Amino acid sequence: MSIEQDKYILSVEGLGVSYGDFVAVKDVGFNVLHGEIFGLLGPNGAGKTSTLSSIEGLLKYKTGTIIVDGQDVQQKPLHAKASMGVQLQSTSFQPELNVTQILQLFSGIYGVPMSKDKIKEVLKEISLEEHGRKKFGQLSGGQQQRVSLVISTIHNPKLVLLDEPTTGLDPQSRRQLWERIEAFREKGHAVLLTTHSMEEAEAICDRIAIIDHGRVIAVDTPQALIDKHKNDPEVIAVSRRGKVTLEDVFIALTGKAVRE
Numbered sequence: 001m002s003i004e005q006d007k008y009i010l011s012v013e014g015l016g017v018s019y020g021d022f023v024a025v026k027d028v029g030f031n032v033l034h035g036e037i038f039g040l041l042g043p044n045g046a047g048k049t050s051t052l053s054s055i056e057g058l059l060k061y062k063t064g065t066i067i068v069d070g071q072d073v074q075q076k077p078l079h080a081k082a083s084m085g086v087q088l089q090s091t092s093f094q095p096e097l098n099v100t101q102i103l104q105l106f107s108g109i110y111g112v113p114m115s116k117d118k119i120k121e122v123l124k125e126i127s128l129e130e131h132g133r134k135k136f137g138q139l140s141g142g143q144q145q146r147v148s149l150v151i152s153t154i155h156n157p158k159l160v161l162l163d164e165p166t167t168g169l170d171p172q173s174r175r176q177l178w179e180r181i182e183a184f185r186e187k188g189h190a191v192l193l194t195t196h197s198m199e200e201a202e203a204i205c206d207r208i209a210i211i212d213h214g215r216v217i218a219v220d221t222p223q224a225l226i227d228k229h230k231n232d233p234e235v236i237a238v239s240r241r242g243k244v245t246l247e248d249v250f251i252a253l254t255g256k257a258v259r260e
């Protein structure tokens, strides 16, 4: 591993993803430092999930290189995956198992088995101590998000990948999830998340990349992007209430048109 690569838990370079003839991601590149929360922002269809799935090793990309913790995702998938925690979709959980059983199962799969007492402790931490006997599908959306975040970090991975982790959550649940993500960073781990919430990006992301039409069009801290663009005429034209926000910069950079 070069010194330059050593700085980063994740390096994406020249990434290209196609679905048949359709090119969804073109030459995407960015780096995530150890211990930072990095946000991928972009309009619908910009290529965020395709990028995330490529990093997770779920999509075979056509061009480019993805290195996680010094390991090439396509050449050394098992090594790369050992450093990653991925938030699973609800369909990944066996419908007949209750929450306690799901935690038992995944802690076993990840090689860090949890005792019944430990599971109770974890459920208490995420305010679900009374819900251990419920099936996953019987939990509310916010409760499901909390369980799947716990599972994605069970093996203490160096990098956690979260696809729109707070979509549909109430403000309380969203704050709790932010705190868990930040607590993860405090331990020196990195988080790569996608979000449509500019508020979320400003609140918890150390740096963000804006993706549009399959390309990265800006990478920086949210504040640096605001400072850089706050006097652009296009930004001033879309800003509301006299104060330039990250959303104004995002709209000015990606355009006002709703994507098909």
Ligand SMILES: Nc1ncnc2c1ncn2[C@@H]1O[C@H](COP(=O)(O)OP(=O)(O)OP(=O)(O)O)[C@@H](O)[C@H]1O
Residues within 6 Å of the ligand: 019, 022, 024, 042, 043, 044, 045, 046, 047, 048, 049, 050, 051
């Ligand atoms: N399996 C697939 N087959 C064909 N096209 C796909 C497939 N998955 C994604 N696409 C297309 O690739 C493009 C990028 O999709 P992707 O899901 O990566 O975008 P996104 O930025 O995550 O969007 P959103 O914010 O709406 O979730 C879109 O035009 C989408 O329609």
